[in-house]
Amino acid sequence: AQSVTQLDSQVPVFEEAPVELRCNYSSSVSVYLFWYVQYPNQGLQLLLKYLSGSTLVESINGFEAEFNKSQTSFHLRKPSVHISDTAEYFCAVSDPNSGNTPLVFGKGTRLSVIA
Amino acid sequence: NAGVTQTPKFRVLKTGQSMTLLCAQDMNHEYMYWYRQDPGMGLRLIHYSVGEGTTAKGEVPDGYNVSRLKKQNFLLGLESAAPSQTSVYFCASSFGPGELFFGEGSRLTVL
Numbered sequence: 001a002q003s004v005t006q007l008d009s010q011v012p013v014f015e016e017a018p019v020e021l022r023c024n025y026s027s028s029v030s031v032y033l034f035w036y037v038q039y040p041n042q043g044l045q046l047l048l049k050y051l052s053g054s055t056l057v058e059s060i061n062g063f064e065a066e067f068n069k070s071q072t073s074f075h076l077r078k079p080s081v082h083i084s085d086t087a088e089y090f091c092a093v094s095d096p097n098s099g100n101t102p103l104v105f106g107k108g109t110r111l112s113v114i115a
Numbered sequence: 116n117a118g119v120t121q122t123p124k125f126r127v128l129k130t131g132q133s134m135t136l137l138c139a140q141d142m143n144h145e146y147m148y149w150y151r152q153d154p155g156m157g158l159r160l161i162h163y164s165v166g167e168g169t170t171a172k173g174e175v176p177d178g179y180n181v182s183r184l185k186k187q188n189f190l191l192g193l194e195s196a197a198p199s200q201t202s203v204y205f206c207a208s209s210f211g212p213g214e215l216f217f218g219e220g221s222r223l224t225v226l
Contacts, residue, residue, distance in 0.1 A: 034214065036215075042219060043119075043205055043217035044158075044205070044215075045217070090157065090158065100165045100171075103213070
């Protein structure tokens with residue numbers, strides 16, 4: 001079964017500084033990978049996803065993630081964060097060959113942007 | 116453009132009481148899910164459904180029951196609530212085992 005590890009439970013960073021949120025998954029021949037964001041008192045929203053093709057995927061608000069098969073990683077990055085990026089971020093993985101098996105989520109990383 | 120709607124949004128129960136959380140989606144999705152979110156534990160899957168009339172257990176199914184009598188609705192029941200079931204519950208739906216669309220959550224407190 002797939003598993004996801006988010007190495008940092010909390011990441012504080014100053015406004016306009018770069019940030020990287022780390023995500024590793026258990027190895028598989030093929031995977032779909034996702035990052036979700038949860039703003040305070042809200043549900044989760046899809047931030048970006050990797051299904052196939054280019055290993056670098058981007059979101060509309062400046063985040064990007066790179067699928068690295070050899071490292072089994074899908075780290076999330078942003079070159080300059082804003083206060084509004086303060087949220088909890090979840091990495092998730094699914095195996096497209098596993099039939100109906102649902103997404104597996106990591107435990108989340110709380111990003112706090114400091115003014 | 117409702118998406119996924121959960122009711123109620125807040126509920127306080129006494130130990131031993133029962134209740135049902137309702138999830139409704141208007142996107143014609145086949146798959147529906149119930150998760151619970153607790154501090155430091157991330158999201159844990161309780162039960163899920165891959166189509167009308169089907170249900171399956173997730174990671175933490177004990178103490179919960181579900182039903183999917185209609186494609187658009189997925190009900191989560193607690194027959195005898197316990198303090199350990201104090202949590203925020205999220206419903207989600209999807210076309211398949213990929214991108215999920217989440218509701219805004221239901222906060223349950225069991226005293």
